[in-house]
Amino acid sequence: MENLKKFNVEICVGTACHLMGSNALVNMVENLSEDIKKHLNIKCSLCFGNCNKEQIPPIVKVNGITYTSVTPEKLKEIILSCLEGIK
Amino acid sequence: MRRFVLNNVIKYKRMLYMEIIKSYKKGELKEELPKIPKKLIPDISGEGRSRVFYEREILKEKIKFVLGLDYKKVKDLELYEIANHIEEIVDSTSPILAKKPELGVIKDVCNDCPGGRYYVTDLCRNCIAHPCMEVCPRNAILNAGNRAYIDYNKCIGCGLCASACPYNAIIKLERPCEKNCIPKAIGKSETSPVEVKYEKCTGCGACYIACPFGALEFPSQLLQVIHKLITGKKLIAIFAPSVVSQFGRKVSVPQFKKALKIMGFKEVFEVAIGADIVAREEAKHFIEHGGPMLTSCCPAYVNFVKSEFPDLVKYISPIESPMIVLARKLKENYSDHEIVFIGPCLAKKLEAFEKGLPEYVLTFEEIGVALAALQIEPAECEHDDLSEATGAAWGFAVSGGVSAAIKYYIKEVASEEKAESLNVTVANGLMECKLALEKLSNGKIDTDIIEGMACDGGCIAGPGVLADPRVAKSSLNMFIKSEVMK
Ligand code: FES
Numbered sequence: 361m362e363n364l365k366k367f368n369v370e371i372c373v374g375t376a377c378h379l380m381g382s383n384a385l386v387n388m389v390e391n392l393s394e395d396i397k398k399h400l401n402i403k404c405s406l407c408f409g410n411c412n413k414e415q416i417p418p419i420v421k422v423n424g425i426t427y428t429s430v431t432p433e434k435l436k437e438i439i440l441s442c443l444e445g446i447k
Numbered sequence: 448m449r450r451f452v453l454n455n456v457i458k459y460k461r462m463l464y465m466e467i468i469k470s471y472k473k474g475e476l477k478e479e480l481p482k483i484p485k486k487l488i489p490d491i492s493g494e495g496r497s498r499v500f501y502e503r504e505i506l507k508e509k510i511k512f513v514l515g516l517d518y519k520k521v522k523d524l525e526l527y528e529i530a531n532h533i534e535e536i537v538d539s540t541s542p543i544l545a546k547k548p549e550l551g552v553i554k555d556v557c558n559d560c561p562g563g564r565y566y567v568t569d570l571c572r573n574c575i576a577h578p579c580m581e582v583c584p585r586n587a588i589l590n591a592g593n594r595a596y597i598d599y600n601k602c603i604g605c606g607l608c609a610s611a612c613p614y615n616a617i618i619k620l621e622r623p624c625e626k627n628c629i630p631k632a633i634g635k636s637e638t639s640p641v642e643v644k645y646e647k648c649t650g651c652g653a654c655y656i657a658c659p660f661g662a663l664e665f666p667s668q669l670l671q672v673i674h675k676l677i678t679g680k681k682l683i684a685i686f687a688p689s690v691v692s693q694f695g696r697k698v699s700v701p702q703f704k705k706a707l708k709i710m711g712f713k714e715v716f717e718v719a720i721g722a723d724i725v726a727r728e729e730a731k732h733f734i735e736h737g738g739p740m741l742t743s744c745c746p747a748y749v750n751f752v753k754s755e756f757p758d759l760v761k762y763i764s765p766i767e768s769p770m771i772v773l774a775r776k777l778k779e780n781y782s783d784h785e786i787v788f789i790g791p792c793l794a795k796k797l798e799a800f801e802k803g804l805p806e807y808v809l810t811f812e813e814i815g816v817a818l819a820a821l822q823i824e825p826a827e828c829e830h831d832d833l834s835e836a837t838g839a840a841w842g843f844a845v846s847g848g849v850s851a852a853i854k855y856y857i858k859e860v861a862s863e864e865k866a867e868s869l870n871v872t873v874a875n876g877l878m879e880c881k882l883a884l885e886k887l888s889n890g891k892i893d894t895d896i897i898e899g900m901a902c903d904g905g906c907i908a909g910p911g912v913l914a915d916p917r918v919a920k921s922s923l924n925m926f927i928k929s930e931v932m933k
Contacts, residue, residue, distance in 0.1 A: 374826070376819035378695040379461050379812075379913065381453045386696075404697065406826050411819070416462070 365446040369400050369439065370421040374407030377418040381431070385418060388432035392439070399443060448904035449656075451915045456661035461816050462487055463506055467513055468673060468820035477533045481526040483510060505661065508553045512664040515671060516543050518551040537674040545666035548796035548808070550648055550655065552641050556662040559640035562622035565602065565609055567595045570616035579608035579617060624654035624663065629877035630755055633663075647754050650794035651747035651877060651901040652910030665793050669813045672787055673821075676711035683781055684712040685773055685805070687790030688719045689844035689906040692922035693811045693913045694818075697826040700926065701833055706818060706825035713784060719836035721773030722843040722852065728766045730856035734865070738895035739887060742849050744768045746798035747901030748880055756884045767802070769843065770795060774805040789814050791909030794901065810911025838927040845920055846875040846905035850898040870895045876903035 369389060373382045389402055408426075411417045416429040422438050430438075466487060470479040479486075484503035491499055511521050514529070514536055520543050521529065535541035545551075567579075571594040579595055580588045587601035588608060595617075597608075609617040624633050624641065632647035633654050641662065655663045675682055684707045694703055700717075707715045725744060733740050743749055743764040752759055766772070774786050786805035788795060796808040818825065839855040842848030850871040858866040872894040874880040880899040886892035902908045907923065908916040 373695050373697055374819075374824055375694060375815060376465065379465075379815050379819055380458055383695065383915070383918075384453060406697065407822075407824050412822060 364398055366399050366401050367423045367442055367446065368403065368421070369435075370403045370405050372406070372408050372410075372417070372419045372421075373404045374411065374417075376407065376411040380417040380429075382418040384432050385420060385430060385435050388435060389439075392436075396439065396443065399446065400439070448916050448920070449902065449908035451908075451912070454659070456659065459487065459502075459506065460509060460661065461812065463509055464513055464667075464669065464813065464816035465820045467510070467670065468817055471537065471670060471673065472677070472821065476537075477530050480510070480530040480533065483526075505553075505556050508556060509661070509664060512551060512666050513670070515545055515666045515668050517545040517666070518553070518664075537670055539671045539674075547800055548666055548668070549645060550643055550650065550652075550793075551664050551666065552643055553662045553664060554639060554641065556660050557641045557658075558660050558662070559635075560622045561620050562625055562635075563604065563620075564599065565597060565604060565606060565617055565619050567597060567617050570614050571595050571612075572614060572616070574613070576613075578611040578613070582607040582611045623657035623659060627653040627657040629653070629881055630751060649747040649750035649754070649877070649901060650797040651751075652793040653877070653901075655793065656910050665796060667809075667813060668807045669809055669817060672807050672809060673817055675785070679711070681781075681784040682712050682807075683714045683716065683777060683784045683786050685716045685718050685721075685770070685777070685786060685788050687770070687788070687792070687844065687906060688717070688722060688841045689791045689909065689912065689919065689923070690789075690811065691841075691844070691926045692919050693791075694815060694825050695914075699830065700930070701830035702825045702828045704831035704833070705828040706823050707789075707814075708831065709823050709828065710817070710821065712787070714781070715831070716773065716777065717834050717836055718769045718773055718788070718790070719840040719843070720834055721769030721771075721776070722840035723836050724772050724776075725766050725769045726839060726843075726849070726852035727856045727860065729764050729853050730860050732764060732766060733853065733895065734857065734861045738762075738870075740764050740896050742853075742896065742898045744843060744849055745794070745900050745902075745906075746792070747794035747877070748874075748899035750794065750797070751877060751880060751899075751901065752884065755881070756888055759884060759888060762887075768798065769840075770798070770805065771802050778804065791902075791906050791912045793910050810909075811913050812911045815913050833930065841923065841927050844906045844923055846900045846903075847873045847898070848905065849900075850896050853896060872897045874899045875905070877901045 371382055371385050408419055410419045418430050420427050420430045420435055466483055470476045484506040488499055488502050507526055511518055532541050573594045585601045585603055587598045589596045589598055630647045630649055632644045636642040690700060704715045739762050741763045743766060749763060752763060770788050787807040788805045789809050791811055799805050799808045839852035842851055850873060854866050854869055872883050874883040874897055883897050904916045907919040
């Protein structure tokens with residue numbers, strides 16, 4: 361098997377993020393094409409603790425970088441630009 | 448089934464709740480309250496600046512509902528004035544608190560949407576055939592500026608033009624609130640852009656979900672409940688069967704139960720216990736008295752029958768709803784405790800007000816924001832024990848579930864044959880309720896039971912849910928199979 365370059369997508373599904381729409385993010389990521397998904401390590405995490413530091417949920421970490429107030433469109437853009445980077 | 452879309456109206460409302468509870472917990476609510484709109488909607492420069500002020504204004508009015516105030520009394524008050532009364536507001540003694548938890552209209556937020564009229568849109572190609580003009584019985588369509596126009600002095604709103612146009616260029620614009628209100632309890636009046644006819648309002652919350660400006664709200668009791676929890680008062684929580692999956696995929700029902708105890712509730716019970724009692728009693732009632740029987744668990748459906756079909760009220764099952772039945776039962780053993788119902792429903796607030804118990808009604812959304820603001824993560828909680836309740840009782844949460852449960856108990860109290868021969872009509876959503884009740888009233892339907900649910904899909908599609916109703920339905924089925932029937 362070829363050695364795929366992968367990167368981490370951690371979606372917070374803690375209560376605050378859940379209330380602000382993390383579910384739509386998880387659905388979006390799960391419905392990405394296999395071609396994209398094979399490069400992702402998708403993880404649903406519990407509260408990162410960021411929501412109490414005045415950061416607006418839902419919160420996602422992609423390759424360790426924290427993004428706040430994420431929408432499905434925004435997350436897709438982030439993922440696609442990371443993909444560009446590793447190709 | 449209701450399509451659930453998490454929009455900005457809902458997001459801002461949730462942020463507002465979280466912000467208010469956080470500052471209450473820090474003991475800073477009095478000082479912080481007037482600053483909250485600006486904090487949630489910060490300044491921006493350049494384009495869209497005026498919008499910032501408008502949105503802050505909306506939040507300012509919404510805060511009054513979050514605090515549980517009587518909007519009629521406080522609509523002209525500024526937040527700093529309200530802040531002066533914050534102690535009495537949180538400990539439930541303030542005279543400006545809402546007594547009856549009914550639908551409130553924020554007139555300043557209402558966009559006064561156009562509605563009820565036909566409009567010719569840009570899609571009009573000014574065609575040569577112009578069937579719109581030909582079919583119009585009042586010659587109300589003119590041709591001006593290279594397209595068709597409607598003369599509203601003549602238009603009678605028949606809609607023939609819209610159906611004749613080959614480009615679908617003519618549409619009827621409807622107000623979202625009016626369109627979704629089946630009893631027609633909301634609309635424009637001579638003096639106001641929007642007004643509620645309270646004698647017709649069932650409290651179902653359809654307009655509240657539909658309004659894209661968030662101009663309709665219900666007063667909350669959340670802050671008062673939190674205050675009691677934090678000050679160690681004796682409260683019991685009871686939660687509706689539609690709870691399954693509401694708090695995300697990682698939270699099980701036993702964990703949610705534990706989280707409520709960590710919040711400070713002394714005891715926590717499933718309303719499914721009450722649903723078992725109700726279904727059994729309704730089965731007995733049906734065997735003794737025969738049909739037709741209208742189910743009584745959905746308060747908006749019951750209100751709808753009462754206001755729109757008074758001659759059918761006699762058919763409503765005399766058994767009270769699972770919430771009330773369980774609350775009464777608990778009062779026998781916990782007379783010094785107050786009871787908080789947690790569910791997907793706004794009409795339950797009215798029901799509880801009318802019956803005098805339970806003392807508080809919160810939605811999943813309200814309890815969700817409280818958990819988030821108090822930093823209690825149900826997914827990290829231990830598993831509490833579930834009480835005994837049948838899968839049939841948990842099924843009350845979904846349209847069709849109540850009649851299925853009655854059928855299940857008819858098998859037990861009468862016979863298999865009796866249950867199998869039962870003729871059930873499931874009315875899913877107030878529109879279907881209306882049609883079924885009309886038929887019953889005209890003698891055009893032969894049915895034993897009309898199960899009515901005001902929300903399309905049942906309780907899992909209620910106005911106070913957090914999860915998509917489709918997800919909630921499949922999770923509930925899985926839960927019944929794996930947890931309840933095991
Ligand atoms: S719930 Fe997502 S960061 Fe706290």
